[in-house]
Amino acid sequence: MHSDDWLGSGYSHGERVWFGKNKVVNYYVWYDHMKMPVGVSVNFEHADDVHYDVTYSDWTLFLEKGLGANSFEHTKVLDDYFININYNCFSFEETLNECNIKYSKAAYY
Numbered sequence: 001m002h003s004d005d006w007l008g009s010g011y012s013h014g015e016r017v018w019f020g021k022n023k024v025v026n027y028y029v030w031y032d033h034m035k036m037p038v039g040v041s042v043n044f045e046h047a048d049d050v051h052y053d054v055t056y057s058d059w060t061l062f063l064e065k066g067l068g069a070n071s072f073e074h075t076k077v078l079d080d081y082f083i084n085i086n087y088n089c090f091s092f093e094e095t096l097n098e099c100n101i102k103y104s105k106a107a108y109y
Contacts, residue, residue: 001051001053001104001105001106002039002053002054002055002104003030003039003041003051003053003104006030006038006039006053009032010033011030011031011032011033011038012030012031013028013029013030013031013041014028014029014031015028016028016043019078019079019082019083023045024044024045024046025042025043025044025045025082026042026043026045027040027041027042027043027078028040028041029056030056037056038055038056039053039054039055039056039059040053040054040056040059041053042054042092044089044092046089048107048108048109049107049108050089050105050106050107050108051105051106051107052089052092052093052096052103052104052105053103053104053105054096054101054102054103055102058101058102058103061099061101062095062096062099062101063077063078065099065101066081066095066096066098066099066101067081093105
C-alpha cells in the first residue's frame with residue numbers, strides 16, 4: 001500500500017473526513033515533511049473493510065475526471081458521489097479504473 005510507504009517515510013496524515021450520516025466512508029490526506037500533500041487514503045468501513053490509496057496527483061485527477069470538480073475542496077461533491085454510489089467500494093473502484101487512475105488497495109473480507 002502507498003500508505004505503508006508514506007508512513008515508513010515519516011509522513012503524516014490529516015484528520016478523517018467522513019461522508020454521509022452513516023459514517024461508512026472516509027478519507028484523509030497524507031503530507032510530506034514540508035506539509036505538501038502526497039496522497040489520499042479512502043476507507044470503506046463496512047464489516048468487510050476496503051481501503052484505497054492514491055497519489056495526490058491521481059486524487060485531483062479523480063476529482064476532475066470522475067466528479068467534474070475543479071478544486072480539491074469539494075466536500076459536497078464528494079459527499080454526493082459516495083451517497084449516489086451507496087457507499088459501494090466497487091463502484092468507487094470502477095470510477096478509478098474508468099479514469100485510468102492507479103491505486104493500491106487492501107481488502108479485509
